[in-house]
Amino acid sequence: MSENTTKWVYLFVLSLIWGSSFILMKKALLGVSAFQLGALRTIFTTIILFTVGFKHVKTIDKTAWKWIALSGVFGSFLPAFLFAIAETEIDSAIASILNSLVPLQTVLVGFAVFQIASTKRQVLGVVLGFLGTALLVMEGADLNPHQNYLYAGFIVLATVMYAFNVNIIKRYLQHLKPITIATGNYVVIVIPALIVLVLTGFFRSSSLQHSELKMALLYVFILSFFGTALAKVLFNKLIKIATPVFASSVTYVMPIVALTWGFLDGEGFVVLQGLAALIILLGVYFANKKA
Template identity: 55%
Template sequence: MDTNRKKWIYLIVLSLIWGSSYILIKKGLVGLTPIQLGAVRVLFSSIFLFLIGFKWLWKIDKSKWKWIAASAMSGTFIPVFLFAYAETEIDSSIASILNSLVPLFTIFIGFLVFKVDFTKNQVVGVVVGLLGAILLIFQGANVNPGQNYFFALLVVIAAVCYAINANIVKSKLQEVPVMAISVGIFAVMIFPAIIVLLFSGVFKTETLQNEAFQTSLLYIAVLAVFGTGMAKILFNKLIQISNAVFSTSVTYLIPVVGIFWGILDGEKFTSIHLLASGIILLGVYIVNKGRKKETPKT
């Protein structure tokens, strides 16, 4: 299969997996605290990846481990907790839409930190996307006055983290095998996750015997294996065969899936939400239209 077709297949599969992640987080929070959810998610994902690819750890050069660690923290560890806390106050569909800011921040971080050139169109796209995000947050606060929409800023911070990670993988880990990157980042995170879990109260008898906890654990197991473990492998491969901006364009499609699940779960979604979502995606489109062509890696 040619590289161009392969990258589009990866993009669509990732959008379906990650678009479903937000509703799984919401269901997981019924029986888990945000700190428990984040730690359990990392732990389950680590176990899954170690089972299928532990041997790949030996293929990581010592000089690359600092970038593996940076990718682990920015691309997974910090965001899993940010999203968990954010969804205690905002709807899962809103979280999925705000995640569309990732390509905009990818351009911004790429220029500031990694010295990647940008175009005038990309600057316009970033501004348009941020205006859409502001409108979405304010509308969400109006429609759901009982929710604290300052928590939406946690999703924005997570989007910045994802943008940093995309640039790290593309510029610093291009020559490292995809499985090695994926297993390596969880090798970095597993011990911090265990420490967090030990102090989270998850091992209390009353917690373990709680039916809501047990059901939530199943949701997070699915999220960990598919939404974190398998998706991380696919995403790292997508970055390597395309580029950081195209890869993060998966956020074009994620909101469609996220909104679908949110509406099925009874979340409110108004015409203003739709307008704000469209503005964000317009910004992402302008950014992608304005990027310079890159030769895909095979």
């Protein structure tokens, strides 16, 4: 398989996995709090990654650890909590739609902080994707006027962090294997996650035997295995073989998957949202079409 074909396969698989992550968070929040969800997701992912990747940690050179730490905090630790908090107020599909801001943030952060140039075609693609996203958000607001859209700010903040993570990996961690980067990330963030979980009173809870919690833990494990551990390794591989903008454009396709899950779960969907999804796909095409 050619490298060009491989990166599109990664894009499709990641879109399917991450697009399904939002409904899993929604279901998990029925049995745990937002902070417990963020902490448990980090801890479960650490256990999964350590079983296959801990031996790679020793290959990380001393100069890379600061970038591994920043990548872990910006790319995994804080967003896990920010998305969980946001989904206590807004639909899972809307959360995915807002996540489509990542490519725009990647271009802006790459240009402003990392001096990574973007072509006019990439900018056009990002703008189209952003317009499609805006249309989806407006329609979501009309369908769900009772939702508190101030919580969307948590997701916007997470997209900025994701943009920093993409550029950090592309610029400073290219010499490391994807599994090495992912495992190193969680070496750094697992202790803070454990502290957060303890502070939430999770282990003192009298509801540890409740069926809602058991189902929530199952959803968190599935989310951790596929949506975090496996997806993080695949995403790191994608960053290595593609541009930062192409890698982040996975967030353009995710809303289509998330909208499908949301529709099946009773969340609203109208024809105009379908049109917005097509605009998003057009943005992906332009952002990645060779001159």
